[in-house]
Amino acid sequence: MSATVVEARSGRGGEDRPVVVIGAGPAGLAAAEHLLDAGVRVVVLDGAPQVGGLSRSVQLWGEPYDLGPHSFYSSSHPESVRRWLDLAGAAGGLERTVARRGAVWRGRAVAFPPGPRDVLRAVGPAGALALAASRSAARLPARRADAPPRTAHDALVARHGRAVVEELFVPYCRKYLGVGPQQLSAAFADKLLGTRAGFSGPVELLTPARGTGAVWEELARRLRERGARILLGTTVTGLDTEDGRISAVTARDAGGESTLPVRAVVSSVPPPLLLRWLPGAATSRTAPAPGAGGPALRSRDTYLVHLLVEGEVGQQAHYVTAYDESLRVGRLTNTRAWRPQRFAGAPRTVLCAEFWSSGEDDLAARSDSELAQLAVAELPAFGVDRGVRVVDCDVLRLPRSVPVLSLGHEAVLAGVDERLDAYPNLVRVGRHGRHDWDGQEDSLLTGRSIGAHVLALPA
Ligand SMILES: Cc1cc2nc3c(=O)[nH]c(=O)nc-3n(C[C@H](O)[C@H](O)[C@H](O)COP(=O)(O)OP(=O)(O)OC[C@H]3O[C@@H](n4cnc5c(N)ncnc54)[C@H](O)[C@@H]3O)c2cc1C
Incomplete structure (x- = not known):
């Protein structure tokens, strides 16, 4: 019998749904x-077999590894840091490191943010002068626009100067999000590396000794101890409504499909999915704009290639981002840098190469082994020693893992809010639920933002 059916039976009769x-x-x-x-x-x-979502860790070669670089910053929101540290402490402790970041810029591996010597190496004396002039111009009060920036491009130019934006942010946005910053909302600029509060000066990274997933396993353990049911391998497939409220959730697990009467629903899945499940809903994978042919709520896929490499690899940074469209890998993470104590003396290193895809491009069409070959071929461009021996690899695809804050997405979201807020017992939280470029610290906060009207709903 399906686990959800068991839950459904205990909720029959309307008592304590x-x-x-x-x-x-x-x-x-x-x-x-x-x-x-x-x-x-x-x-x-949750449809997945483990908790943690995109912040889970995967077991590879006898060790848990995070999905790409999973940083928790000691400079995050104090309430999030307090809660997260409490969980990480109980989940096996953590390692503290000062972030070392790198960039591939015009084919050269340099530090990030780049120092004067890195800039000279990448663009030469004339280019360095042009960048410095553009940065200085951006800082002149006379150049500051009175109107708030409309696009991410405007916001970034106001902060860093046009030349810096063209050199670094344009290729980065195209690779990561599939469009240039002209097509992205100004809100996105605030969230980008280097522009967000707390990124100037040394940045301390907190990394759980047993991987980031251990933090969420610990929270799940505590919740179960307090009586919560956490049913994994259970995918929600539909919602029922009655008198303008969500009345039941349909879910499928190994035992089949069943329907669970509910008091309210808190959703962390993308709004287009919710709209598909509700009556009169859109059928597309993206939420439609208020007018036909307008923008939609887009997301991008992430493909992770974990490579097991003999010895150390030369590249010491926590991660290196390619601000270079000639490379297909977007970011390379060296897992050894995150947990130096855990991996001290380890004979092998695990690298994680990250590709970003629309889900319909040539990267999506490549087989796992083709993606792995591409990642290996590009390692030297990221500063990894030539000739390192790759012993094994693992490929993991994360569909729709990156919400894109396109220009005009706020209007689309407002339309979605209007439709979904019509259900007083439906709440949306998290990165996908709110369609925002959120990290773990935001999830910890938005997850706790459920209004009193929902908490007080009768069972
Ligand atoms: C490559 C990468 C690197 C990242 N780096 C960082 C970082 O450095 N620092 C940081 O803080 N954050 C980082 N993040 C973001 C972080 O992982 C997310 O912000 C966080 O996991 C979001 O939590 P969430 O609960 O909102 O969503 P998720 O973690 O995505 O959880 C959503 C859950 O919903 C489940 N689900 C989906 N559909 C259904 C359905 N129909 N039925 C049942 N269950 C369903 C999924 O299985 C999933 O478990 C990164 C993300 C990626 C992809």
């Missing part, structure tokens, strides 16, 4: 904790 949380990632788990604190019965459903 649970609040169902869709997704056991950081936001869903934080929401479940908040609901338990309010004395509400909670059932968390």
